[in-house]
Amino acid sequence: MRDAVTSLIKNYDNTGRYLDRDAMDRLKSYFDTGMLRVKAAAVINANAAEIVKQAGLRLFEELPELIRPGGNAYTTRRYAACLRDMDYYLRYASYALVAGDTDVLDERVLEGLRETYNSLAVPIGSTVYGIQIMKEIVKEQVAMAGIPVGSLLDQPFDYMTRELSETNI
Numbered sequence: 001m002r003d004a005v006t007s008l009i010k011n012y013d014n015t016g017r018y019l020d021r022d023a024m025d026r027l028k029s030y031f032d033t034g035m036l037r038v039k040a041a042a043v044i045n046a047n048a049a050e051i052v053k054q055a056g057l058r059l060f061e062e063l064p065e066l067i068r069p070g071g072n073a074y075t076t077r078r079y080a081a082c083l084r085d086m087d088y089y090l091r092y093a094s095y096a097l098v099a100g101d102t103d104v105l106d107e108r109v110l111e112g113l114r115e116t117y118n119s120l121a122v123p124i125g126s127t128v129y130g131i132q133i134m135k136e137i138v139k140e141q142v143a144m145a146g147i148p149v150g151s152l153l154d155q156p157f158d159y160m161t162r163e164l165s166e167t168n169i
């Protein structure tokens with residue numbers, strides 16, 4: 001599992017190079033945004049249960065067929081599994097935000113996920129939609145807390161949805 005610094009060092013070490021101007025710029029931006037990313041993660045941590053709950057309500061309000069008979073989130077067990085998945089996405093997004101790197105998402109969340117979802121007929125499009133709703137809620141909360149973290153906050157959520165949506169060739 002890597003963060004922005006260890007990823008960068010790994011890259012340069014692979015080719016035996018000293019850190020150059022480009023590396024310094026990237027390191028500088030990582031450290032300059034550090035406090036903002038940590039503060040935004042703190043907002044997520046403090047409101048996680050509420051964020052997941054709100055996102056679930058919005059998702060099922062907009063796609064009610066998911067919780068009707070025949071829907072993938074129908075039955076209490078599957079409804080709970082869906083919200084649990086949303087909670088995973090939120091928690092790992094907060095880690096990736098702090099790490100400034102998506103490696104933790106690849107390693108802990110996305111590996112084999114599409115195959116699992118396909119085998120259980122979990123609709124990927126609706127899951128992606130749920131992650132995007134959650135992103136919007138997180139952005140509202142972080143903005144309300146007065147933390148100008150900007151598009152850095154979008155990145156982990158957008159990365160997960162992009163990777164999940166990607167179809168095999």
Ligand SMILES: CCC1=C(C)/C(=C/C2=NC(=C\c3[nH]c(/C=C4\NC(=O)[C@H](C)[C@H]4CC)c(C)c3CCC(=O)O)/C(CCC(=O)O)=C2C)NC1=O
Pocket residue numbers: 066071072073078079081082083085086088089108109113116120122123126127130
């Ligand atoms: C930390 C990394 C991690 C992830 C991401 C993860 C996901 C994950 N979600 C699962 C199931 C599931 N996931 C969902 C999710 C949904 N169904 C819908 O209709 C909605 C669109 C969506 C919620 C947004 C559901 C309903 C199940 C249960 C499916 C079933 O058992 O039939 C399963 C199958 C095993 C289980 O039920 O626990 C896994 C592995 N597990 C992990 O360890």
